[in-house]
Amino acid sequence: MVTRASGQLTAALDHAERGLACVPRGLPRAQLHAWAELPTLAALERVQDAERALADAARALEEDPVGSAPGRFGFDDAEHRLHEAEAHRMLGRTDQAVAAAEASLGTCLTGTSGWAAASLTLAQAEAPVRPSDAAQRALDVLQRIPAVRLRSTARARLAQLDGALAPVTAVGVTELRERVRTLTPAINVHGTAEGA
Numbered sequence: 001m002v003t004r005a006s007g008q009l010t011a012a013l014d015h016a017e018r019g020l021a022c023v024p025r026g027l028p029r030a031q032l033h034a035w036a037e038l039p040t041l042a043a044l045e046r047v048q049d050a051e052r053a054l055a056d057a058a059r060a061l062e063e064d065p066v067g068s069a070p071g072r073f074g075f076d077d078a079e080h081r082l083h084e085a086e087a088h089r090m091l092g093r094t095d096q097a098v099a100a101a102e103a104s105l106g107t108c109l110t111g112t113s114g115w116a117a118a119s120l121t122l123a124q125a126e127a128p129v130r131p132s133d134a135a136q137r138a139l140d141v142l143q144r145i146p147a148v149r150l151r152s153t154a155r156a157r158l159a160q161l162d163g164a165l166a167p168v169t170a171v172g173v174t175e176l177r178e179r180v181r182t183l184t185p186a187i188n189v190h191g192t193a194e195g196a
Helices: 009-022 026-043 046-065 075-088 095-104 112-128 130-144 152-165 172-182
Strands: none
Touching: 009 026, 009 046, 026 046, 046 075, 075 095, 075 112, 095 112, 112 130, 112 152, 130 152, 130 172, 152 172
16 A cells, blocks of 8 residues: 555555465455555556456455455455445546445445545545535535544545545535645644644
């Protein structure tokens, strides 16, 4: 994930492939396919390989006897759908991204970190076609989850959404831009988590 985030996609894919060569069946394999391999292949625009990784992740999740259990600790169907939505979004497949994000959101408890991730991923997918809905969805996340509880991934999704909506004039976009701009930092200047 760190390698991919720093733009080293070839190295990230190599890490994912090495992990897949060693990981046991079931949830660990599903997670590596969906969390490491799939987004890297999508970022590289290797469509067929990304589709294969998505299918492999789904198969590995199905093989695990408790893999689909809602709310189980660790990788589950909601997270799988979240990664699927992000991959479709990167590949420019808006309808598929929206459907996968909605499926993820439908299995999350409102106000949780997973709910925030699914909501913001859905907002990112909606942004090109329904910018007002995207902005309102993100504002709902900011309304329900205090800034001190927002994960760094949620903050990154908010920043990406804000950037995607920058050229748009739609209901809620200006308010979202201001809320994102004034969002309390996760870590203060002394290196301490805010609210700690």
